[in-house]
Amino acid sequence: MKRPTLIDVGIEAGVSAITVSRALREPEKVSESLRERIAKAIDKLGYVPNPAASSLASNxxxxxxxxxxxxxxxxxxxxxxxxxxxxxxxxxxxxxxxxxxxxxxxxxxxxxxxxxxxxxxxxxxxxxxxxxxxxxxxxxxxxxxxxxxxxxxxxxxxxxSNFEAAAASAQHMVDQGYRRIAFVGTRMDPRTQQRMAGFESVMRQHQIYDPALFITTPQKSSVEIGRHLLAGLLDKVPDCDGVFCNNDDVAVGIGLECQRRNLSVPKDFGICGFNDLGTTSQMNPAITSVYTPxxxxxxxxxxxxxxxxxxxxxxxxxxxxxxxxxxxxxxxxxxxxx
The missing domain is CATH 3.40.50.2300 (Response regulator)
Incomplete structure (x- = not known):
């Protein structure tokens, strides 16, 4: 059976093949009644556009x-x-x-x-x-x-700006009285590195920068890795009183590890995530996070x-x-x- 073409659709709809093509590629330039007529013709004939042919015609x-x-x-x-x-x-x-x-x-x-x-x-x-x-x-x-x-x-x-978003988060934690704040980052792609730089700028500004409080891994983010990273961090720096995480998965994992250790959040330990994907707001206590549009x-x-x-x-x-x-x-x- 012959595959229907733009010409066949045009004949069925009572318009030219060029008009059919325009309705498919730029529907906003065709009236609603005409689009409906062409759509009915397409459905009746079972027409499927040929992208290869379209590409050749228009380059x-x-x-x-x-x-x-x-x-x-x-x-x-x-x-x-x-x-x-x-x-x-x-x-x-x-x-x-x-x-x-x-x-x-x-x-x-x-x-x-x-x-x-x-x-x-x-x-x-x-x-x-x-x-x-x-x-x-x-x-x-x-x-x-x-x-x-x-x-x-x-x-x-x-x-x-990932830099500015992280800096705003770090400043908020400083304003809330946290002083031994760690950066916890996974994957370490360029956007995470910008967040780390923004966080570091605020720590240096307040003269509370400590390289021991920067915990990173090339592993991808997960709740599980968040729990493990906090455990390692507190073994290394037991007076750490807060974390800024490069994403929400890690923040949720850290929140769960705080519960396991009976760390009072936010009194004894603060947690901030990034991206505000939905899980952070459902934790108890709810976790601060940077909403990105x-x-x-x-x-x-x-x-x-x-x-x-x-x-x-x-x-x-x-x-x-x-x-x-x-x-x-x-x-x-x-x-x-x-």
């Missing part, structure tokens, strides 16, 4: 590439959810790549995506290799870096690509900082517990 695929370092990290699941909510009702589709926090894997994936002539690219972070950066700067499509902040993006960046970041990144694809200009402000919110909860409100 551009319908793909928006998204490169993230992890599929299992809830942070990037939220970003993808936001991007998809913007893209799903258009004629474009998202293709996702997992770099596994490896710069060379990221480089290979960028090369693969560029070869597909994408509509746009969304990529986590600003720490690309020189080769990756060169490819991103020369690709003929909009590029959005996300979850970070820089004055020198490839095209535009949508995110927040992950879904909105995905939405803004995707919308920028759609706007550019429709012929819109590059914005005057290329560093789109959506900020962060320190969700102050019982785990650090020592002044209220005393």
């Amino acid at each position: 551009r695929s319908s793909i928006i590439g998204v490169l993230v370092p992890s599929f299992s990290n809830y942070v990037f699941a939220d970003v993808l959810s936001g991007a998809n909510s913007v893209i799903e009702k258009t004629g474009y589709s998202i293709q996702i790549g997992n770099t596994g926090y490896d710069p060379l894997t990221e480089e290979a994936m960028i090369r693969k995506f560029v070869s597909l002539s994408p509509v746009g690219l969304i990529i986590a972070g600003v720490d690309q290799t020189e080769t990756s950066r060169n490819m991103l700067e020369t690709v003929d499509c909009p590029v959005v870096q996300i979850m970070d902040s820089t004055d020198d993006p490839v095209d535009v960046i949508v995110g927040f 992950r879904v909105e970041i995905g939405e803004r990144a995707a919308q920028y690509i759609l706007d550019r694809a429709a012929g819109g200009p590059q914005p005057d402000i290329r560093n789109i900082d959506l900020g962060f919110t320190l969700k102050k909860r019982a785990s650090t409100l020592r002044s209220e517990a005393i």
Whole structure:
């Protein structure tokens, strides 16, 4: 049986093949009644767009590439959810790549995506290799870096300052009377390193910096690793009275280990997480965490690509900082517990 074509759909709907193509690729440019008529024709004929043919005709695929370092990290699941909510009702589709926090894997994936002539690219972070950066700067499509902040993006960046978010968290703990505060970090990717730097800047500012209070591991984050890291920390530095964690999994694990050791939180020990994924607010006591606008970041990144694809200009402000919110909860409100 012959596969139906755009021409067949146009005949069924009483419009030209060009109009059908426009309705599929840029539905906002076609009236609602016409979109409905074309949709009924597509359903009746069982038409499925041929992306290869479309790409050849326009010298551009319908793909928006998204490169993230992890599929299992809830942070990037939220970003993808936001991007998809913007893209799903258009004629474009998202293709996702997992770099596994490896710069060379990221480089290979960028090369693969560029070869597909994408509509746009969304990529986590600003720490690309020189080769990756060169490819991103020369690709003929909009590029959005996300979850970070820089004055020198490839095209535009949508995110927040990890440094400032960590510094605000550290300052809050100092304000609450904590003085022997540790930084506990896993994976140690560039965003975590920026958080560590922000934390360290506040410790030095208040002259309470102690290298023994910096506990890091290349292992990925988990509740279990949080428990183990706190146990090791307290064996090494028994007078530690608080921790700033690079993410919420670790903070929850530390909270559970405090319960096991009968450490009173926040009176004897303070805990602050990062990303505010939901688990921290459900702990008892609830754990302070930095809320990051992950879904909105995905939405803004995707919308920028759609706007550019429709012929819109590059914005005057290329560093789109959506900020962060320190969700102050019982785990650090020592002044209220005393």
